[in-house]
Amino acid sequence: MITVSEATDTTDTTDGAGAETPEGAAGPGAGAPAADGAPAADPVTGTGTPDGRARGPAEGPGDGPAEGPGDGPADVPAALSAPPAGWANPLRDPRDRRLPKVAGPSGLVIFGVTGDLSRRKLMPAVYDLANRGLLPPGFSLVGFARRDWEDQDFAEVVHDAVKEHARTPFREEVWQQLAEGMRFVPGDFDDDQAFEQLRKAVDELDASRGTSGNYAFYLSVPPRFFPKVVQQLKKHGLADAPEGSWRRAVIEKPFGHDLRSAKELNAIVHEVFDPDQVFRIDHYLGKETVQNILALRFANTMFEPIWNRSFVDHVQITMAEDIGIGGRAGYYDGIGAARDVIQNHLLQLMALTAMEEPASFDAASLLTEKLKVFRAVRLPDDLGRHTVRGQYAGAWQGGAKVRGYLEEDGIDQTSATDTYAAIKLGVDNRRWAGVPFYLRTGKRLGRRVTEIAVVFQRAPHSPFDAGATEELGQNAIVIRVQPDEGMTVRFGSKVPGTSMELRDVTMDFAYGESFTESSPEAYERLILDVLLGDANLFPRHQEVEESWRILDPVEEYWASHGRPAQYTSGSWGPAEADEMLARDGRSWRRP
Amino acid sequence: MKIDLTDTTASKVNKALVRGRRAIGTPAVGMVLTMVIVTDEENAYDSIKAAEEASHEHPSRTLVVIKRHARNPRERTHPRLDAEVRVGSEAGTGETVVLRTYGEVSEHADSVVLPLLLPDAPVVVWWPADAPEDPARDPLGALGRRRITDLYAVENPMAVLRARQRSYAPGDTDLAWTRLTLWRSMLAAALDQARAAVTSAAVEAEADNPAAELLARWLEARLRVRVDRVVTAGPVVTTVRLGTEDGEVVIDRPEGPLATLTLPGQPARRLALKVRPTSELLAEELRRLDADEMYAVALRGEATEEPAAHV
Structure with a gap:
């Protein structure tokens, strides 16, 4: 399967190049003599860095480097701007598959750099990318936060975070290469002076590190600060990319709490950044297994023919956590499991499971197909019978005594926030009509697991007598997203012995077993994709809005009907959820 | 067991x-x-x-x-x-x-x-x-x-x-070709930034180093310029220079895992460029199991006209 994923990579790259070819061809006869006699495939040559197209005149006069302090001689930028836009790097060739897709010259600015996510995920991911040689020479990392730090203090914090959380071993030389490009800007989001300082830092890095004006702004801050931050970026000219370079915004969930707020949020961000330059992180989409859903379905012949209503009985998508809300009461209360998980992660997984084959493996085609699924999603008529919400109650879980949701610090005794949510959805199209998709998520469940189970119908006729098939369940394909990434196929097999007796067995494919214990972290992949400008794995604003459109009626119904059911911590959810499936003559899998 | x-x-x-x-x-x-x-x-x-x-x-x-x-x-x-x-x-x-x-x-x-x-x-x-x-x-x-x-x-x-x-x-x-991947990747990235036509090139390495020879042949094939082979004390490949009309693009690794990248008109910056152990080379080698056409190009030292496999 490794060839499969790489093959898709290739396609992907080629598409990027395809898009830029006309432009390139139009450019005045490429300054590189190598281009003349180069093989026919050469227009594609620049593909290693799809953002290459953006760089052309970046280093022209009037750009950052010219006004930076220090040593950039005035005549040089002019000379550098000589090669026209059609310039193709002769050292790159699509046949040269060893050369990794290295991000072009760029920098990353992290707001809220002192936060947990930043320390545990972002900084280690940046280091791991550098260690794998996937970051450009001169890559720069700028931190912005309300701390009284110097650049060195910031580097120290990153150093500790990397040592503790990075996936790849710590190497001094890689660290030195990174550390040279680290800057810290102290300040509030209201502070004009701080943003002025940030702009200077960016200009200075363009001059001293050759980042060419390409910056991604990672907003690792609560959404209520988004308006302020993007306005400040705009006000100080940080959001405007100099000619030929790019400025991108990276935002994390939650993308609003209903359709209206999501639209507002999108409007605020899009006012400053072009919608194509806004990258919404759903870290699930960066996981190997999730990307593998598409490889599994569309690169193989044996699954797609049965991937429809003629063979599939129903689909269960589960994301379970064994932890409670911890210290996140302020964030979680009033939001709940459905908004926190179903709206983004589970609906995305459902879209990938249910969608038709995209015309090609690029962001636009994927968006088209995913939107088709979202628009075809139908809610059950009776929401009371086909949705369930719950709250965990205090109990012994896995050998430890845990508190119930209503007893957690900072939670109101009367809170009606759901920590468990299960809903039944239909997809109204020819492939899926009549096949229910059951989505469930919850905190303090049996164990931490995320999986997609496609459960098949029973064989229409069995030549074996009832006694023989008593223990035989339904065939199933289970995609394990985390942990223990992989896939399980369940089918019946004869029990060895003289009598004919059938029982379920499973066949297993585990990533840890067949490839690498070193598959990259989701954030590594996603950060690299942001720098490369590859939007395949990022939900677009249309998807966000469509998924709120699906969830809003459920939330409205819950707000006006009853209260969440209580379930024992460490169990697999409230009894009502089991009844919900029992009504359809089905039962939940124990993941 | x-x-x-x-x-x-x-x-x-x-x-x-x-x-x-x-x-x-x-x-x-x-x-x-x-x-x-x-x-x-x-x-x-x-x-x-x-x-x-x-x-x-x-x-x-x-x-x-x-x-x-x-x-x-x-x-x-x-x-x-x-x-x-x-x-x-x-x-x-x-x-x-x-x-x-x-x-x-x-x-x-x-x-x-x-x-x-x-x-x-x-x-x-x-x-x-x-x-x-x-x-x-x-x-x-x-x-x-x-x-x-x-x-x-x-x-x-x-x-x-x-x-x-x-x-x-x-x-x-x-x-010997696998050992060059980091060098080649960094050279390509450097050229991405320099964005200039290469008019001359030189590979400096210890005497009789086969990797250096492959690197020189690869550069000759891709850049269509003559590549000078300069003998230094080593270890292995120490420097690659690509001359452009704006100045030289140089990656210099005199010793240790830290190299210096110099681009025309920009201050020097450091690069991690270590000599990898055999296990890492082997792991890279096993990542792709189809024919390595670029190795053939480097062996021959000339650009091939055959179209790319499947683009």
């Missing part, structure tokens, strides 16, 4: 493998390839170690073929096969079989290896030293989809390089 078999056959080895797997309780394993290492006793230990480390990224069945030289005429006339089967924690993430061949069996090692290959999975043959003149036509080499040699492990690398060029067949590759 470890099972020793003396004076044995391939089918007994197969049985021992199944027995070993049953004993440790993992009857089904997701091995993705068979790695055949052809070596002598001297290089066996290091090679097996490197292969086991690489198997963390690519779980594989490793078959180590060690041809023993008989010391007296009686042993020469008595052909024999000894095997050592390792599964579980002693064999990385896969299984390892060390095969020692004596006498005439050494001439027919392929007959031992063939029944031990994993069904359907690709085969990679690696000679840590003493690779045959024509790897693709070697009986063991012919079993492999990918054949890995190492120009660093020969007495006269330049002469062998010429032989490799003559005998090249798709699927051939050399660790």
